[in-house]
Amino acid sequence: MTLSYGRDLFLTPGPSVMPDSVLAAMMRPAPNIYGGPLVDVTASIVADLKTVAGTAHQATIYIANGHGIWEAAVANVFAPGDAALMLDTGNFAKGWADVARRLGVKVTLLPFGTDKAADPAVLQQALAADTGHHYKAVMCTQTDTSTSASNNIAAIRAAINAANHPALLMVDCVASLGCEHFEMDAWGVDVMVTACQKGLMCPPGLAYMFFNDKAARVARPQAERSPYWDWTARANPQRFYEYFFGTAPTHLLYAQRAALDLIMAEGMPAIWARHHVFASAIWAAVQAWGTGGPLRLNIADPAQRSRAVTTVMAPGADCNALRNWLSDKAGVTLGVPLGFDLPEYAQGANVFRIGHMGHLNPPMVLGGLATLQAGLTACGIPFGAGALDAASAIIAQAG
Ligand SMILES: *Cc1c(COP(=O)(O)O)cnc(C)c1O
Secondary structure (H helix, E strand, O other): OOOOOOOOEEEOOOOOOOOHHHHHHOOOOOOOOOOOHHHHHHHHHHHHHHHHHOOOOEEEEEEOOHHHHHHHHHHHHOOOOOEEEEEEOOHHHHHHHHHHHHOOOEEEEEEOOOOOOOOHHHHHHHHHHOOOOOEEEEEEEOEEOOOOEEOOHHHHHHHHHHOOOOOEEEEEOOOOOOOOOOOOOOOOOOEEEEEOOOOOOOOOOEEEEEEOHHHHHHOOOHHHOOOOOOOHHHHOOOOHHHHOOOOOOHHHHHHHHHHHHHHHHHOHHHHHHHHHHHHHHHHHHHHHHHOOOOOEEOOOOHHHEOOOEEEEEOOOOOHHHHHHHHHHHOOEEEEOOOOOOOHHHHHHOOEEEEEOOOOOOHHHHHHHHHHHHHHHHHOOOOOOOOHHHHHHHHHHHHO
């Protein structure tokens, strides 16, 4: 029998839970795309996204997912033959590197394993060795959604500066914007990409790129860029359609406006603090479970853990069965493993991920953890006691 009635709970690292006001905002007939309210709505989205990103520089909207915005960033910044250094902290760094390679960029991966954030001292050494300044950019994720490592972006910028290297810093915040503390200008980020379906709480389909004057100056010559990805007119449209290089993504814009209304009302510091509390509650639960069974957090150092997603390792356990039980019987969807398709992880069956991004409150987090514990029992995966007490104690302290 299934107990899964009522609203299902999505604890995947994207797409994330959509607020009711976001869903309701899309229930409307097709709007005019040549004038009228959509024009002002779009301008207001750009303005608010800059606040969310912590930048006074340029912002662009693309009809794309995260993979699309990866390509957009590469197509604007690099010409074929340019070189880049990618800080490899998991599958998403590798994914962005692959896109850049296929567009002709010579990408060097600087590997940090699958259970750690990037070490800025190692980056500084690598840049000091690049005496010819071949690397046009250092690229990284803020949160790598596969390993749940969180990179210290300010420290990465400090390492680039300490090496006296002119490289741009390009950061993928698809998983982390609207979840984790991020300040583009204060932290010296030159290009940042993100998408709407994670911390920004919308259905997939919009992606955003932010860039500063330095990035615009050293970017690939405009005449050589593909017309769809070119950021020039998108950042400063003279006519409305230039925001999108074609038809506007009408209903997604209304959805994003509604989500930004929630974000602006809560405020960035409160959003970061709330995500920190929920992440801490989830870490405490996993650690308690781990005292009597195989579960453990993939990232040992709390300072290197994402506040948006948590990768859980469970050597010897069948996490596929656990995820299936949870989704089929109990209405909770966990994240699939990514990047652990190796014999030592039973082709990923010893790994699952918990997404905790965006529109979440204590009953969703605590209910999700309690249901996950029921799933452990149902699937015969042993665990230690006290997880729910530990998680609720963290929420009690914060509230
Ligand atoms: C989800 C994600 C992406 C890819 O987004 P898609 O919309 O699935 O293409 C890229 N980078 C990071 C860090 C992500 O979490």
